[in-house]
Amino acid sequence: xxxxxxxxxxxxxxxxxxxxxxxxxxxxxxxxxxxxxxxxxxxxxxxxxxxxxxxxxxxxxxxxxxxxxxxxxxxxxxxxxxxxxxxxxxxxxxxxxxxxxxxxxxxxxxxxxxxxxxxxxxxxxxxxxxxxxxxxxxxxxxxxxxxxxxxxxxxxxxxxxxxxxxxxxxxxxxxxxxxxxxxxxxxxxxxxxxxxxxxxxxxxxxxxxxxxxxxxxxxxxxxxxxxxxxxxxxxxxxxxxxxxxxxxxxxxxxxxxxxxxxxxxxxxxxxxxxxxxxxxxxxxxxxxxxxxxxxxxxxxxxxxxxxxxxxxxxxxxxxxxxxxxx
Amino acid sequence: xxxxxxxxxxxxxxxxxxxxxxxxxxxxxxxxxxxxxxxxxxxxxxxxxxxxxxxxxxxxxxxxxxxxxxxxxxxxxxxxxxxxxxxxxxxxxxxxxxxxxxxxxxxxxxxxxxxxxxxxxxxxxxxxxxxxxxxxxxxxxxxxxxxxxxxxxxxxxxxxxxxxxxxxxxxxxxxxxxxxxxxxxxxxxxxxxxxxxxxxxxxxxxxxxxxxxxxxxxxxxxxxxxxxxxxxxxxxxxxxxxxxxxxxxxxxxxxxxxxxxxxxxxxxxxxxxxxxxxxxxxxxxxxxxxxxxxxxxxxxxxxxxxxxxxxxxxxxxxxxxxxxxxxxxxxxxxxxxxxxxxxxxxxxxxxxxxxxxxxxxxxxxxxxxxxxxxxxxxxxxxxxxxxxxxxxxxxxxxxxxxxxxxxxxxxxxxxxxxxxxxxxxxxxxxxx
Numbered sequence: 001x002x003x004x005x006x007x008x009x010x011x012x013x014x015x016x017x018x019x020x021x022x023x024x025x026x027x028x029x030x031x032x033x034x035x036x037x038x039x040x041x042x043x044x045x046x047x048x049x050x051x052x053x054x055x056x057x058x059x060x061x062x063x064x065x066x067x068x069x070x071x072x073x074x075x076x077x078x079x080x081x082x083x084x085x086x087x088x089x090x091x092x093x094x095x096x097x098x099x100x101x102x103x104x105x106x107x108x109x110x111x112x113x114x115x116x117x118x119x120x121x122x123x124x125x126x127x128x129x130x131x132x133x134x135x136x137x138x139x140x141x142x143x144x145x146x147x148x149x150x151x152x153x154x155x156x157x158x159x160x161x162x163x164x165x166x167x168x169x170x171x172x173x174x175x176x177x178x179x180x181x182x183x184x185x186x187x188x189x190x191x192x193x194x195x196x197x198x199x200x201x202x203x204x205x206x207x208x209x210x211x212x213x214x215x216x217x218x219x220x221x222x223x224x225x226x227x228x229x230x231x232x233x234x235x236x237x238x239x240x241x242x243x244x245x246x247x248x249x250x251x252x253x254x255x256x257x258x259x260x261x262x263x264x265x266x267x268x269x270x271x272x273x274x275x276x277x278x279x280x281x282x283x284x285x286x287x288x289x290x291x292x293x294x295x296x297x298x299x300x301x302x303x304x305x306x307x308x309x310x311x312x313x314x315x316x317x318x319x320x321x322x323x324x325x326x
Numbered sequence: 327x328x329x330x331x332x333x334x335x336x337x338x339x340x341x342x343x344x345x346x347x348x349x350x351x352x353x354x355x356x357x358x359x360x361x362x363x364x365x366x367x368x369x370x371x372x373x374x375x376x377x378x379x380x381x382x383x384x385x386x387x388x389x390x391x392x393x394x395x396x397x398x399x400x401x402x403x404x405x406x407x408x409x410x411x412x413x414x415x416x417x418x419x420x421x422x423x424x425x426x427x428x429x430x431x432x433x434x435x436x437x438x439x440x441x442x443x444x445x446x447x448x449x450x451x452x453x454x455x456x457x458x459x460x461x462x463x464x465x466x467x468x469x470x471x472x473x474x475x476x477x478x479x480x481x482x483x484x485x486x487x488x489x490x491x492x493x494x495x496x497x498x499x500x501x502x503x504x505x506x507x508x509x510x511x512x513x514x515x516x517x518x519x520x521x522x523x524x525x526x527x528x529x530x531x532x533x534x535x536x537x538x539x540x541x542x543x544x545x546x547x548x549x550x551x552x553x554x555x556x557x558x559x560x561x562x563x564x565x566x567x568x569x570x571x572x573x574x575x576x577x578x579x580x581x582x583x584x585x586x587x588x589x590x591x592x593x594x595x596x597x598x599x600x601x602x603x604x605x606x607x608x609x610x611x612x613x614x615x616x617x618x619x620x621x622x623x624x625x626x627x628x629x630x631x632x633x634x635x636x637x638x639x640x641x642x643x644x645x646x647x648x649x650x651x652x653x654x655x656x657x658x659x660x661x662x663x664x665x666x667x668x669x670x671x672x673x674x675x676x677x678x679x680x681x682x683x684x685x686x687x688x689x690x691x692x693x694x695x696x697x698x699x700x701x702x703x704x705x706x707x708x709x710x711x712x713x714x715x716x717x718x719x720x721x722x723x724x725x726x727x728x729x730x731x732x733x734x735x736x737x738x739x740x741x742x743x744x745x746x747x748x749x750x751x752x753x754x755x756x757x758x
Contacts, residue, residue, distance in 0.1 A: 101650070123652030125654075129652055207533035208528070209533045
């Protein structure tokens, strides 16, 4: 109703920067362009020399306020494969531990004129704050329970590579939707590309009023092409929260076991897994599991995202093979 | 019960204004003469008596506003607000009286702390200022404050605003004991085990953005509980910052059943919904949170029909650096004294959703009645508590510096209609 204008940290007159803050900001065309670029990079990674000179001379800062293996390593490797300089700052061991505010940390890192700041933070909207406080292009690597847009993009990439299409697929998302930024980004991404989503889990972990079909019955995964298993966030299951009576009971009623899967159903998981809780180890290690494919997709999709925010256009296969491959 | 610093009483004549006092039944082009701070004559033509003449053609002269819910942050956070800065903000917003909440550091839970505040109001308050004292010591919800002595020292009412009185048994004791002081209890209704960790109304916006939800029922079960206790103990209660349709419904039913209960709504809950949270702007974070459109409409309907008798700003200043953080890390609260009338005039009166007369009553006579304060009015013999409003003037919030020490306004940068040209409070010109 009211346009709230509080962007007063931003210097006036600057042209808008390209950021990747939320899947909600993307169009279907953006998604197609990013997935196409990622595929081009995947081709380049099959060459003997895997490094491209594309982002030579650019500085990419990885600012991580939460622990991460997949996301931080793939962003760092993506930047290096594109010949960018990288600088990784983690909250532990930095001035964050001395109580420095996010704004001040952003201003400090911004003084090095980074081209991209990749940020993971436990609070919703932290990437937006960094985008206002600095001149860098900002990529959201996960903000609280809000968004994890590169995860959603790498999942779309994985689905298309493995199943050959996106439109018309049916994916069941199972588990702790309430605390999952992955689920929130996926729902928006699925809506963009025409994937039907069903949310399945215990009632207290399925937020009301999300725009998707929901069911508390694990039987609801039956018709899905893909079962997307979310991590049970043990750290949020503190005693007394009573989201579920116990992890044992959760595993018994909603855990993904070979017996619960239909023949041909594929299984995905954003990691890290709690084997034996939300996913049976036999499922995790089965041929139906796309989990390591997701990790491989993460590298090329993050290369595509870094390339895209900095150049703003699709990468031409022609140009890449002719001029850029060293 | 209200204190103001010594200032020269006004001698002036206001000429040409549309005089509008809905309670007195006045709506006419009249002249008003004020002698020594008291309204001496209201007529079509008054003698200037060599007083200063304020030419007010095209303006509205109305009873000035009363804000029953202000956080002056004194003692403890003088960097965010002081008695001087908060009352200057009130004067600029057209207020002739404000009541300050006791959730300061230390909490206003003893006659000594309250006495010191009264002294500072006598020294620094531009507009008459009153104080609420806490219901429980340290607002810890364990032991009652010495309400008798606090009332004698000047407490207008009792409130643990900011923290709910979690125990029903203690609330009952508070109702019983407060009745001996003749002062109402002003209640922050929140069931903490339901709001636990919530930042945003539990609805579609919170679900989509990933915020921990603070459901409407966290407020309404506490409202229901406290109204039931008030009915049983025949106590007097005022429900602070109503936000949910279910709470409004509970208040309406209780009043119909004869419970002595009143309620207030804030400009932000009357204008915004949780959709505003999509901006992730910490200046739309408050407790209770912005709710759904159906809640906003229920508040508006209750304001119209008088179930909600008062508009209150819940003016809650916060330091800039505390709000320049991600939404979840930011403290609850927004400022409101300098923008309340313009916000409601722009978003409710101008579009035809609320009559101007009703807004003026709910911002002045309504809150005065609830807390037993003199009703600001346009009448011969009354102290001059008047506001001169320019209903045609557009301005941009934040373009001029705020009088408040803080600038965490939800209206920052937006253009509003309706400006306060002059405020008389306690017979003194406090703003023009």
